[in-house]
Amino acid sequence: MRMSRMYMPTLKEVPSEAEIPSHQLLLRAGMIRQLVSGIYSYLPLGYRVIRKVEEIVREEMDKAGAQELLMSAIQPKELWEATGRWDDFGPEMWKLKDRHEREFCLGPTHEEYFTNLIKNEVKSYKQLPLNLYQIQTKYRDEKRPRFGMMRSREFIMKDAYSFDTDSQKMRESYDIMWEAYAKIFKRLGLNFRVVEGDTGTMGGKISHEFMAMSDAGEGMIAYCDSCDYAATDEKAQVVYVNNQEDAELLEMEKVNTPGVTTIDGLEEFFEIDKSRFGKVIVYNLNGEAIVVMIPGDRELNETKLFNHLGVAEHDIEMADEDMIMVISGAEKGYTGPINLKEGTRLLVDSRIAKMKNLIVGANETDYHIKNVNYGRDFEGELVDDLLMVIEGDTCPKCGDVLKMARGIEVGNIFQLGTKYSEGLNAKFLDENGKERVFYMGSYGIGITRSVAAIVEQYHDDKGIIWPLNTAPYHVIITVINSKNQEQVELGEKLYKKLLESGVEVLLDDRKERAGVKFNDRDLIGIPIRITVGKRAPESIVEYSLRASDDKEEYHVDEIMDLIKEEFQKYGLSLK
Numbered sequence: 001m002r003m004s005r006m007y008m009p010t011l012k013e014v015p016s017e018a019e020i021p022s023h024q025l026l027l028r029a030g031m032i033r034q035l036v037s038g039i040y041s042y043l044p045l046g047y048r049v050i051r052k053v054e055e056i057v058r059e060e061m062d063k064a065g066a067q068e069l070l071m072s073a074i075q076p077k078e079l080w081e082a083t084g085r086w087d088d089f090g091p092e093m094w095k096l097k098d099r100h101e102r103e104f105c106l107g108p109t110h111e112e113y114f115t116n117l118i119k120n121e122v123k124s125y126k127q128l129p130l131n132l133y134q135i136q137t138k139y140r141d142e143k144r145p146r147f148g149m150m151r152s153r154e155f156i157m158k159d160a161y162s163f164d165t166d167s168q169k170m171r172e173s174y175d176i177m178w179e180a181y182a183k184i185f186k187r188l189g190l191n192f193r194v195v196e197g198d199t200g201t202m203g204g205k206i207s208h209e210f211m212a213m214s215d216a217g218e219g220m221i222a223y224c225d226s227c228d229y230a231a232t233d234e235k236a237q238v239v240y241v242n243n244q245e246d247a248e249l250l251e252m253e254k255v256n257t258p259g260v261t262t263i264d265g266l267e268e269f270f271e272i273d274k275s276r277f278g279k280v281i282v283y284n285l286n287g288e289a290i291v292v293m294i295p296g297d298r299e300l301n302e303t304k305l306f307n308h309l310g311v312a313e314h315d316i317e318m319a320d321e322d323m324i325m326v327i328s329g330a331e332k333g334y335t336g337p338i339n340l341k342e343g344t345r346l347l348v349d350s351r352i353a354k355m356k357n358l359i360v361g362a363n364e365t366d367y368h369i370k371n372v373n374y375g376r377d378f379e380g381e382l383v384d385d386l387l388m389v390i391e392g393d394t395c396p397k398c399g400d401v402l403k404m405a406r407g408i409e410v411g412n413i414f415q416l417g418t419k420y421s422e423g424l425n426a427k428f429l430d431e432n433g434k435e436r437v438f439y440m441g442s443y444g445i446g447i448t449r450s451v452a453a454i455v456e457q458y459h460d461d462k463g464i465i466w467p468l469n470t471a472p473y474h475v476i477i478t479v480i481n482s483k484n485q486e487q488v489e490l491g492e493k494l495y496k497k498l499l500e501s502g503v504e505v506l507l508d509d510r511k512e513r514a515g516v517k518f519n520d521r522d523l524i525g526i527p528i529r530i531t532v533g534k535r536a537p538e539s540i541v542e543y544s545l546r547a548s549d550d551k552e553e554y555h556v557d558e559i560m561d562l563i564k565e566e567f568q569k570y571g572l573s574l575k
């Protein structure tokens with residue numbers, strides 16, 4: 001491609017709306033453009049990268065025995081009602097109506113649709129296992145679309161669905177996908193970790209997330225260096241020990257604490273460590289107050305709470321002052337477990353039951369109570385673990401210390417079980433001619449998010465540094481002086497030769513200053529760079545890689561071998 005003809009609207013300034021490097025660089029390099037919040041156009045350079053990522057995904061999915069097809073983005077409401085997800089999915093789902101007032105959604109994912117597709121078509125166990133996938137555009141009206149392609153409202157996903165006869169076979173299909181994903185993200189050059197994930201509204205019990213490690217990631221991971229334990233912060237099991245088995249139970253005592261409504265304030269007032277307090281948070285679930293109590297030195301894990309309650313995030317909110325007054329008879333900040341309004345639901349983290357002589361709110365404005373003990377003074381619904389993991393927690397698997405890191409969720413695999421096949425009544429006949437529902441798995445890869453993740457891991461202050469196998473072009477030839485005939489001719493000659501060998505090559509034949517050309521070349525991140533300059537009359541050019549500072553001069557006849565060497569590193573071949 002001749003750069004003089006290319007649609008590549010690069011920007012000199014960092015766009016103000018872009019906060020993280022991948023968003024800034026993809027905009028600046030003229031690879032994407034925003035239409036409205038969270039909706040992007042993929043411009044020629046950006047779209048080439050997307051297609052390369054898709055191709056790697058496709059190759060590994062095909063090798064793993066999955067078959068590609070393409071479904072519609074539009075899905076009828078009835079399919080989603082059958083599994084209860086029309087409501088469960090909440091405001092993230094884009095809904096629309098046709099001219100007959102029939103309701104549809106723009107698919108945020110396709111479990112129902114795939115289950116419905118194979119239902120009645122796959123009739124026998126002999127047709128199983130089956131794994132079908134597509135690479136297709138998804139729609140989610142995200143609460144906080146941001147970071148460009150990282151969290152957008154329209155994005156490209158590879159989604160696959162496996163169908164098996166039983167749970168053992170489902171796990172085998174799952175393992176095959178796990179392996180395929182590991183190969184895909186390795187080929188994409190991503191530094192990643194596989195972590196246990198929460199299944200949320202997807203259903204099933206087991207899921208794993210493939211996390212590209214990056215400080216720009218929205219996901220937090222707890223991991224252990226001594227064993228292979230790794231989980232998202234939503235999922236990570238918290239080992240919390242605060243037992244005082246032999247402490248004597250003291251008499252309860254009401255203490256006047258005017259204006260002290262926070263744990264920090266209480267710590268200062270009582271001059272006692274936060275861990276001696278019972279922290280209470282009140283939620284409003286469709287008009288019902290839910291009081292949650294955890295140790296004062298920890299944060300509540302809302303995912304664990306919502307899972308316990310069996311509700312989605314959009315069904316529940318923090319209680320307001322009025323609701324708190326109704327159930328506690330006190331202002332916010334003084335709620336406690338004793339003397340709550342009759343019938344109020346109180347969820348208690350199980351560790352509270354082992355703590356002695358706690359300080360809690362008195363359910364009376366300006367008062368707290370000392371020496372409160374679970375069992376003696378109050379009881380509630382004990383929940384195993386409602387806590388958010390923190391750095392330094394004990395590893396639940398080996399007992400060593402957990403570390404925390406940020407990651408970008410690029411892939412997610414789920415063992416779904418029978419949620420969808422039961423909901424949609426999708427059955428096959430087993431060896432004994434008996435009707436059974438399918439065991440399913442579902443497997444997503446964010447194609448566009450993966451592109452952003454690559455940029456997060458491969459860039460410097462000048463621009464993107466594409467790995468060769470996902471670069472929009474392999475090679476860029478920069479002609480320093482486009483008024484110099486010899487330089488132009490040598491550039492053209494090399495350009496032709498590389499094209500003939502199957503190299504994807506950009507020729508910077510623009511009538512721009514050399515500095516502009518160099519800046520653009522660094523910004524768009526083409527991995528192999530050839531500079532045609534003063535020594536053109538001797539057929540000498542400069543060869544360098546975007547990823548390194550080394551440059552060297554070579555005779556043009558040597559260039560092909562150098563490129564071949566780079567290609568081999570990525571398993572790519574030339575014509």
Ligand code: ATP
Pocket residue numbers: 109140142149150151152153154155157409410411412444445446447448449450
């Ligand atoms: P997240 O927790 O980041 O919202 P998710 O759990 O909702 O992700 P899945 O439903 O598992 O995501 O979707 C499969 C994959 O699609 C994700 O692993 C991610 O790579 C990608 N993806 C999900 N939401 C978005 C989005 N808004 N923009 C871009 N990619 C996305």
Ligand code: MG
Pocket residue numbers: none
């Ligand atoms: Mg999401």
